[in-house]
Amino acid sequence: MSADPFDEIEQLLAAMFGPQMAADAVGALRASGVDPEQLARISGMGDLSRLTSAQLSGLQAQMQGLFAGAASGTVNWTMGQDLALRTARGDGDPVITAADAEQTSKALAVAxxxxxxxxxxxxxxxxxxxxxxxxxxxxxxxxxxxxxxxxADAATGALGDALQHQITRLADSEAASAQMGALGNVMRSMAGTAFGLQLGQAIGELGRQAVAATDVGLPLTREPGTALVPANVTAFAAELEADADQVRLFLAVREAAAARLYAHVPWLRSQLLAAVEAYARGIVIDVDAVEQAVAQVDPNDPEAIRRALESGMFAPQETGAQKEALEHLETLLALVEGWVEVVSARALAPHLPLAVALREMVRRRRIQGGPAEQVFARLIGMEFRPRRVHEAARLWERLGAELGDAERDAFWRHPDVVPTAAELANPDDFLTMRRAAQDMDAEMDADLASLLDGTLGYAAGAKDADAGGGAAREADEPGAAPEDESEQ
Structure with missing residues (x-):
């Protein structure tokens, strides 16, 4: 073992989660007072059986204290948030000045x-x-x-179960098995902490890149409003070698457009989050594959662990229900991004000379994505870069040209009216297909009305005939009173 036992632990974590997260995790371990000799034995699974019951109990208590942030859920969001903030501030986080606030507020008002x-x-x-x-x-x-x-809850729970099973298998006695089973619960918290750190890293990276509150297409605030990140807006303008004032106005219009959509289409936010939840409900982790990966990979070989993770051994298995949920999510995100793109272009055209060039730059940025988006794709199986934005933009553009802005925006009034994934695949035929469907519905309604009219007419005639026959029969009945007194 190296002079500093934490070196081996940091090397192992770096192979699994990257150097930055490893350094943060080991820093937290050092600060917590965890015994490095005992913790190093965890990094070599075969040595666990050599720990005494007292050592296992002590280590369990230490680790429970360290990873207490995961007690309220599977993912340790406390450590994740700390890492996200440190990552976002990594290359500086300028304080918002009065001038920044005034420029941003003015740009959003103009937007x-x-x-x-x-x-x-x-x-x-x-x-x-x-x-x-x-x-x-x-x-x-x-x-x-x-x-x-x-x-994250579903994936982390499965990985924690696999780790606990492996720990218990290594026990060499019934007493040790009981102790190691308890330690397995701590390992579940460790898995949640690892997941939380990875999510924190990704969110922090986005914080260094995001220019607005709706930058990834999702409504990332629970309350309505609009916001820009001046430091990132300035960096974006410098990257494009463009005028900062024009870039700020361009991004302000996009942000304000997205905010209008989410504020006035009440079902949209809930449908997006419901698609994510539907995806989560459909998660099926291949526990056998995870246990095989944990058992076969040498914990003392960081390179082997890295290869196992990259091979997708620990990735959720995508089901049919998940694919359907992902398609729904991607379609909604594409429709949102396409609408924002078209409406923003319309609003900017008379005022901003750089609007067309900036629109193309934003498209390229979306297509390329970034490290943070790749982390989200690997961790939760979802990409926030929908594939059909170009088709969605073409559709909204055509609807606006043929029907006008009001009729175009009316397609957001209900989830049953908004364009579907199949319709996005053929945006030029959307209106033709919808009108054909409406004509067919109208024809069916007319046929049904005609059928009902005929049925009701027949029933009314039958009733009248029955009433007339009844009156005649009544007049012919013996002893019937005459209707006219003069006949008496």
């Missing part, structure tokens, strides 16, 4: 004025704010928990 000419949706209620990178993390984290927790 709302320009958008009034491009959509019938009213401006979103709520504040117009400038956020630091840390504030972006803090304000969006509650929604990230909603998005990631269901998937």
């Amino acid at each position: 709302d004025l320009w958008l009034d000419a491009a959509t019938d949706f009213m401006p979103a209620p709520g504040p117009r704010e400038a956020w630091s990178r840390s504030q972006w993390v803090e304000r969006t984290l509650p929604v990230w928990k909603d998005v990631c927790a269901p998937v």
Whole structure:
């Protein structure tokens, strides 16, 4: 073992979760007072059976204290948030000045004025704010928990079960087995902490890149409003070598457009989150594959662990239900992004010379993605870069040109009316297909009405005939009173 036992642990964690997360995790371990000699034995699974019952109990107590942040759920969001904030501040996090706040508020106010000419949706209620990178993390984290927790809980639980099974298998006595079973619960918390750290790293990376509250297409705040991140807006403008004022206005219009959509289409947020939850419910972890991976990979060989993780041994197995949920999610995100793109272009065209070039830059940025988005794709199996944005934009553009802004936006009034995934595949034929379907429905309604009219007419005639026959029979009955007194 090396002079510092934590070196081996950090090397192992670095192979699994990357150097930054490994350094943060080991820093937390050092600060907690965990015995490094005992913890190092965990990194070599075969040595666990050599620990005495007292050592196991002591280590369990230490680890429970360290990973207490996961007590309220499978994922340790406390450590995840700490890492997200440190990552977001990694290359600096300028404080929001009065000038930043004023420039941002003004840009968002101008954006709302320009958008009034491009959509019938009213401006979103709520504040117009400038956020630091840390504030972006803090304000969006509650929604990230909603998005990631269901998937993370399922995956982490399966990995924790596999680790516990492996620990118990290594026990050489019944007493040791009981102790190791208890230690397995701690290992579940460790798995939740590892997952939380990875999510924290990804959210922190996004905090260094995100220019607005709706940058990834999702509504990342629970309350309505609009926000820009001035430090990231400035960095984005410098990357494009473009005028910062024009870039700020361009991004403000996109942010304000997305905020209007989410504020005035009440079902949209719930449908997006429901698709994520449906995906989580469909998760089926191949526990046998996970246990085989844990058993076969040498814990003392970081390179082998890295290869196992990259091979997808620990990845959730995608089911038919999950594919359906993902398609629904991708379709909604594509429709949102396509609508924002089209409406923003309409609003910006008369005012911003760089609008067309900036629109293309944003498209490329979305297509390329980034390290943080790749982490989310690996961890929760979802990409926030929908594939059909181009088709969705073409569809919204055509609807606006043929029907006008009000009729275009009316397709958001109900989830049953919004374009489907199949219709996005053929955006140029959307109106033709919808009108054909409407004509068919109208024809069926007319046929049904005609059938009902005929049936009712027949029933009414039969009733009249029956009434007339009844009266005649009544008049012919013996002893019947005459209707006219003069006949008496």
